[in-house]
Amino acid sequence: MDTGSHLLFGATLAGLAMLSPTVANDPQLAHAVLAATMIGSHAPDFDTIARVKGYAAYIRVHRGLTHSVPALFLWPLALSFTLSYAFAVSDHWVLLYGWSLAAVVFHVFLDACNAYGVQCLRPFNKRWHHWDILSLFDPFLFAIHAAGLVVWLNSGWNPGWMFAGVYGITFVYIAIRALYQRRVVSRVRRELSMEGICHVVPSLHWFRWQFVMETDGYFYTGTVRGKLVQVQDVYAKDEGNSIIQATLATDGVRAFLQFAQRIHVICKEQGDGFEVQWRDVRFWYNHQLPFGVDVKLDRELNVVSASLGWRKRAWDPPFV
Structure with a gap:
C-alpha cells in the first residue's frame, strides 16, 4: 500500500500493543514499541533507494528480496536489537521483536492484497503474488485507523481494546473484499463467455473494478460497475518479429519482462527507424496502456533509446 497507510498502520499496531500491561505501564517501552511498529511497517519499502540507479533497477528490486521470507525475520531482528538498546529496554527485546515482526508481516500481507503484488516467497520461487483485493490506497481502512489514532491521542485511556476492534474490522473487511473479488472475476467470465486468464484491478470505489481477460489470441479490457460488465478495448497479441526481438537485450525490457504478466507489444515504423x-x-486506464517500456531503433535495428515506467499522472488509476 502507500507509504502513508503503512505508517498509519504502524502507529495503530503500537496502540494494539497496549493490550499488554507490560507495554501500557512502561512509557519507555511503549515508545520503543511505537518506533518498532512504525519503522517495521515501512522497512520493506526501503528498497526504494534502488531508484538512484534508475527505474529498471527499481523494478527488479521493489517488493522483491525486501519482502521475502528471510526479510520477514531479518527486519524485526535488526529493529529489535537496535531499538532495545536505543531505548534502554534490552530486557524486552523479544517483545520488540514480536511487534516488529507483526508490522513487517502486515506490510507484506497488505502489499499482496494489491494488484502490483510481491515476490514474498523468494528465495524459494520468484513468482509474483497479487490477490487483486485492495487498491494501493483504501479509503475505508485509512479512515477507521486514522479515527482510532485521533481518539487515542485525544483521550487518556488505554487504546488496546479499541484497536483490537479496529483490527478485527480490518480483517473482516479484507475477507469481504476477497469474496467480492472472486464474484467479480466470476461475473466477468460469465458475461464474456470466454476461456482464459482474468485479472481484476480494484479502484477507490467498492463496486467499481477494471478487468483484463487474456485468451489465446487477444486481450479484452473493460470495467465492472456493480452487475454491469463492459468491454472497453480489444488488443490482438503480436506474434513477434525481428524488430521486437532486437529490443530483448535492452536493460529496460529485461526488467519489464521480469515483472509484467499480461504482455502486449506494439511495433511502429518511424521515419528514421522503429519504435x-x-x-x-x-x-x-482510459483506453491507454500506461505501464511499460518504449524502445527506439534505427534502420539497422540498433537500439537508440529506451524508456521504462508509468505514462500517467500519479493521481490517475490504476492505483497499484
Missing part, C-alpha cells in the same frame, strides 16, 4: 512499445495490459 517498439512493451506494455502490461493489466494496468490499462
